[in-house]
Amino acid sequence: MTLNPDFTTSTNATAPTPQLLRSNPLLMSQESSSPVSEWSEPEEKTRRNLAWNVAPNLLVSFKYAWAGLRYAFITQRNFRIHTIIGTIAITLGMTLRVSGVEMAIVGLTISLVLTFELLNTALESVVDLTVKQSYHELAKIAKDCAAGAVLVSAIAAIFVGCLILLPPLYATTNSLFNHL
Numbered sequence: 001m002t003l004n005p006d007f008t009t010s011t012n013a014t015a016p017t018p019q020l021l022r023s024n025p026l027l028m029s030q031e032s033s034s035p036v037s038e039w040s041e042p043e044e045k046t047r048r049n050l051a052w053n054v055a056p057n058l059l060v061s062f063k064y065a066w067a068g069l070r071y072a073f074i075t076q077r078n079f080r081i082h083t084i085i086g087t088i089a090i091t092l093g094m095t096l097r098v099s100g101v102e103m104a105i106v107g108l109t110i111s112l113v114l115t116f117e118l119l120n121t122a123l124e125s126v127v128d129l130t131v132k133q134s135y136h137e138l139a140k141i142a143k144d145c146a147a148g149a150v151l152v153s154a155i156a157a158i159f160v161g162c163l164i165l166l167p168p169l170y171a172t173t174n175s176l177f178n179h180l
């Protein structure tokens with residue numbers, strides 16, 4: 001194996017040295033992930049500024065998070081369906097005046113499903129970015145497992161929803177019919 005002479009002075013033979021990276025910013029993506037930065041503070045700042053999108057404050061971070069939610073809502077049919085069902089469940093819970101703890105359980109279950117949907121969307125994007133248009137067995141496993149995670153959370157949500165919302169719904173409709 002022939003080693004590139006530029007890399008031989010580094011402790012990691014495959015990682016470019018800071019000197020080499022300074023002379024060629026395109027090599028920055030090959031930099032080792034050492035927890036202790038070898039860069040001076042201004043250099044670190046410049047390097048960070050070269051990232052595609054850097055949130056300078058909390059407000060901008062929220063803006064990116066909102067963009068992710070918006071993207072999932074616009075592009076993912078399942079995310080829209082789960083959002084609508086979740087909204088119906090919360091409205092039903094408030095109308096039926098279920099207890100605070102029960103509302104919290106319903107709310108947490110809904111957010112779990114939506115969270116898995118978002119992670120599923122993120123993972124699909126990363127897989128597509130990695131394998132592009134090509135078929136790969138590992139890409140299939142990754143996507144199928146992520147979809148499976150959403151399915152498990154959705155089944156759990158249906159179970160929790162039925163357990164908490166059906167008894168008061170049944171009681172309310174029963175008493176309504178009895179008054180007719």
Ligand SMILES: Nc1ncnc2c1ncn2[C@@H]1O[C@H](COP(=O)(O)OP(=O)(O)OP(=O)(O)O)[C@@H](O)[C@H]1O
Nearest residue numbers: 078120124131133134135136137139140143144147
């Ligand atoms: N690059 C690939 N290589 C192999 N199989 C793939 C690949 N891309 C997608 N698949 C298969 O097709 C299925 C659907 O993938 P797709 O990216 O269309 O997700 P989707 O239909 O948007 O899923 P979801 O409804 O969960 O958002 C995956 O679960 C996987 O089995």
